[in-house]
Amino acid sequence: MREIFENSGNKDTRSGFGAGLHELGKTNKDIVALCADLTGSLKMDAFAAEFPERFIQCGIAEANMIGTAAGLAVSGKIPFAGSFAEFVTGRVYDQVRQSVAYSETNVKICASHAGITLGEDGATHQTMEDIGLMRMLPNLTVINPCDYNQTKAATIAIADHHGPVYLRFGRPSVPNFTPANQKFEIGKALLMVEGADVSIFATGHLVWEAIQAANILKGEGISAEVVNIHTIKPLDKKAVIESAAKTGAVVTAEEHLIAGGLGELIAGLLTREKPTPQEFVAVDDLFGQSGEPADLMREYKLNAESIVSAAKRAIARK
């Protein structure tokens, strides 16, 4: 656990994915990569250039890409199939359901530009439903790392995990604050900041915001605990229950709709195991819109300030 996190320089999480994939290509000949005409956006260029025989361009045809990835997986390859998050979830839900999750094929679904921080392209491309869609599918592991270093580590880690995985990451440059060359453990929540008054469970881009919120709260005499839930499924239930039991107040923070998201997942767990007052930092039943990522985060109240207010509300309900 580290109480002080320093931003080593803003970087996009998708580049962490690209770097991890490139590294995997060098060390494991069974790794293959597929993309649906978004190779540059997904940062798969380095892999495609160095391993052309293992890079499969699928064109603008995501349903076929998912099926092809399943066929590669069943015959022994480890396919990483990438596109924008909306196009590898909502657009191809039934293909993921039948040919990946139900068929238990070792496909890694790589979802870039997830959430509202996709930005200017607007709501057609901004999925805030993907975590919900994917975590409903049996057999599927769902991972949403928080920064460049963690995304790179997660990309490398899922190659060694036999089974279908949904890996979610984003477009904008954001603080890179977790250690380089960290070991990524699927399903293990990370305690980022220890605290006593409120537990903030955050995922993806919101982990940095949660740490900033904890700093602000500290200045006001409130001790906030920050837990990085990089693996949505399987959820680290023990870590969540223990932290909630200790602080007695919970905030969840995610770049996703309330419906189907991390907040509902944790609420469901705590309702059964340890009922605790909880506040949600997430988007409530809305589509996004065009705008700069930072402006959108502010507009939709997905930032440190919103987490601070939510923490105070949660504590007041104890």
Add this chain to the structure above:
Amino acid sequence: MVLSLSIREQKKSKNRKIITIMTHNYPLGEIASQVRRDIVRMVNLAASGHPGGSLSSTEIMTALFFSEMNHNPANWRRDGKGKDMFFLSAGHLSPVFYSILARSGYFPVSELASFRKLGSRLQGHPSVERGLPGVHMASGSLGQGLSVACGAALTKRIEGENNFIYVLMGDGESQEGQVWEAAMFAAHHKLSNIIAFTDWNGQQIDGPNEKVMSLGDLEAKWRAFGWDVVVADGHDIEAIKAVIRGAKEASADGKPKMLLMKTEMGKEVDFMQGTHHWHGKAPNAEQTEKALSQLKETIGDF
């Protein structure tokens, strides 16, 4: 009860190899007749399932599994390493698929009685969850099998294997857009190790293709997508063998192969033949008796 039956049968599995060799001694036409009896009996026992397309694709499956495909039922691997692979895209043809697999020696023939029953490996549509040998992938939601075949074909190429990837699709299934995504992909990537069959019986659940959604000039469509296309009589076993061999021999031309097999839904059962009414309906006891009276028992019922 079904499960205990299958466990008992598993004890007999040591004899499976011998049984398979015996089955292989039958003329393909007699195997097809037995498979048709299996289809009718399975669907009747389950009181549900899809006899129509299973009966129309019986000769295609018989010729493939008992003559043309390089496979090893006794030592089957899900990854298909070193062997040909078969994908059933039209998952509702599970009755013919399961009968062919059992009669080939993948699992005990008696297990066919568990079709669609609680706890069975023989799910209504093929599943891999319970590890039924011979089934590489789940299927049932239509239009996905050709994409999967593309992936397997790529693996064979990357590994330098000269094996073939077979896939069976329904004709109505080609109304799914994903089929044409895969068609474009396979031609672009020159996947000439794919040999696909369309069971062209002209019928689907709601009626004839022509009424529901015309397929137009199906042959021209596949050709326009860059495939080698052959049209053949899907009930003539020798003709089926010939077109499969032709497809294998032409594998150096860089084009995937589509074998459009002209068939009749419900083939060989007079009241089921040529109509869509038996696409997904089970015969009752009386109808089953009538159907079986038209289908010669050759190898022996399960």
